[in-house]
Amino acid sequence: MNKNYMVSLIAVIVLFLIAYVGTQQGAGLQLVFGIIIPYLAVILFVVGFIRRVMGWSRSAVPFQITTTCGQQPSLPWFKQAKIDNPSSTFFVIIRMFLEIVCFRSLFRNSRMKLNGGTKLTYQLEIFLWVGALAFHYAFFTVVVRHLRFFTEPVPFFVTLLEKVDSFMRIEVLYDAIQSGLPGVYMSGLVLLAATLYLFLRRVLIPQVRYISLAADFFPLFLIMGIALSGIFMRYFTKVDIVAIKELTMGLVTFRPTIPEGVSGLFYAHMFLVSILLAYFPFSKLMHLAGIFLSPTRNMTGNTRQVRYVNPWNYPVKVHTYDEYEDDFREKMIDAGLPVVKMPEEQP
Amino acid sequence: MKDKNMILAGLVVFIVVITFPFWFNMGKAAPAPELELTAKAKAAKTCVMPTAFMTAEHMQLLDVWRHNVVRSGERMFVNADGKLFDMSLSNTCLDCHSNKEKFCDRCHDYASVDPYCWDCHIDNPKGE
Numbered sequence: 146m147n148k149n150y151m152v153s154l155i156a157v158i159v160l161f162l163i164a165y166v167g168t169q170q171g172a173g174l175q176l177v178f179g180i181i182i183p184y185l186a187v188i189l190f191v192v193g194f195i196r197r198v199m200g201w202s203r204s205a206v207p208f209q210i211t212t213t214c215g216q217q218p219s220l221p222w223f224k225q226a227k228i229d230n231p232s233s234t235f236f237v238i239i240r241m242f243l244e245i246v247c248f249r250s251l252f253r254n255s256r257m258k259l260n261g262g263t264k265l266t267y268q269l270e271i272f273l274w275v276g277a278l279a280f281h282y283a284f285f286t287v288v289v290r291h292l293r294f295f296t297e298p299v300p301f302f303v304t305l306l307e308k309v310d311s312f313m314r315i316e317v318l319y320d321a322i323q324s325g326l327p328g329v330y331m332s333g334l335v336l337l338a339a340t341l342y343l344f345l346r347r348v349l350i351p352q353v354r355y356i357s358l359a360a361d362f363f364p365l366f367l368i369m370g371i372a373l374s375g376i377f378m379r380y381f382t383k384v385d386i387v388a389i390k391e392l393t394m395g396l397v398t399f400r401p402t403i404p405e406g407v408s409g410l411f412y413a414h415m416f417l418v419s420i421l422l423a424y425f426p427f428s429k430l431m432h433l434a435g436i437f438l439s440p441t442r443n444m445t446g447n448t449r450q451v452r453y454v455n456p457w458n459y460p461v462k463v464h465t466y467d468e469y470e471d472d473f474r475e476k477m478i479d480a481g482l483p484v485v486k487m488p489e490e491q492p
Numbered sequence: 493m494k495d496k497n498m499i500l501a502g503l504v505v506f507i508v509v510i511t512f513p514f515w516f517n518m519g520k521a522a523p524a525p526e527l528e529l530t531a532k533a534k535a536a537k538t539c540v541m542p543t544a545f546m547t548a549e550h551m552q553l554l555d556v557w558r559h560n561v562v563r564s565g566e567r568m569f570v571n572a573d574g575k576l577f578d579m580s581l582s583n584t585c586l587d588c589h590s591n592k593e594k595f596c597d598r599c600h601d602y603a604s605v606d607p608y609c610w611d612c613h614i615d616n617p618k619g620e
């Protein structure tokens with residue numbers, strides 16, 4: 146039992162129930178959860194995102210602090226690691242691109258271990274990298290796929306992605322559990338599994354648990370809640386998809402409507418997404434923008450070719466050796482110390 | 493500063509990308525499609541199950557039907573009112589809803605759903 150994840154879990158469950166109960170027959174808060182909160186969340190997301198990045202853009206970056214991971218440019222017979230120690234903007238862009246799409250620095254993750262009690266070893270620890278890749282790409286696919294609810298006509302790339310994603314035809318038709326929708330989206334399942342892995346990793350590995358805070362668990366539970374409610378709506382407790390698209394299209398065309406027959410589960414799903422959007426600019430999720438601004442990655446490692454001077458260096462008042470000697474020349478000669486400039490002979 | 497301009501440019505690109513649904517649909521209303529019922533469907537009043545169930549769950553029903561017919565050879569479906577139906581897309585569903593373009597396709601196109609019923613079934617078995 147750990148208060149960090151219990152608090153986060155309870156928070157997500159409560160948020161889910163608020164929206165679910167609030168949109169049941171009788172409560173009638175459809176207008177709030179279907180229109181007002183989603184709009185507020187999007188505004189908060191965009192404005193908060195811009196403010197956060199603009200704040201970062203004002204911070205000082207005086208020095209090149211690139212983390213180099215290979216041979217720097219040197220004498221011509223040394224082969225430079227051009228991507229891992231880039232000395233030109235072009236290779237910095239390649240390095241950044243690979244960092245963002247392949248998470249290369251996460252791949253270098255290693256685990257320190259005492260072997261036989263005395264020998265220190267470093268092992269490649271690849272599972273976090275695999276889990277992170279699975280999570281991010283699944284989430285990206287899920288987001289792009291959802292554009293089918295926000296565009297009319299649906300653009301070809303969304304349809305194409307849906308086709309690829311639902312490539313596996315799976316149906317489960319037992320008496321106890323039935324899912325008769327053979328077009329199963331792999332991304333949704335991968336997203337849920339990867340989030341679960343990232344959560345279990347934080348709970349089961351003692352060192353990671355020690356550094357995990359509520360702010361680490363809350364987004365994980367939130368995303369789990371979103372994925373679960375989405376999967377439930379698609380495969381188990383079916384919803385009226387056309388009514389839902391009418392609602393979402395109303396939002397993006399600024400003609401908001403609340404159609405009949407949209408279930409509470411959908412409002413809860415959308416409420417959790419709204420929470421995620423609103424929470425985004427104030428949380429660790431801002432690494433979406435932060436990755437582009439990480440100075441250890443986005444700078445050239447050419448400090449031996451180019452001299453970087455701190456731009457706000459002020460002229461420092463110095464007392465040179467010549468001035469020092471001027472102050473003490475006579476005393477130095479008296480003490481027999483060598484001087485650079487002999488005093489002129491007095492006539 | 494040079495960095496600041498780069499950051500601003502990146503931010504502008506990001507905002508343009510995430511507001512895609514807003515400017516893609518600019519000025520277009522996209523109301524839910526109207527379905528046309530054939531005279532036969534209107535006369536029948538109710539489908540094999542109530543309308544609310546059919547809108548949300550017809551895919552599940554059809555999938556169970558297919559399973560029962562193809563795997564178990566059962567062809568009879570009894571609904572809640574005790575009425576008997578032949579579990580057949582071509583002979584039962586399309587008997588009333590013979591206007592696929594104005595019934596099935598309208599919602600499926602709107603929701604970007606591409607069911608593979610029609611990989612095997614012809615959409616107008618009676619050739620009308």
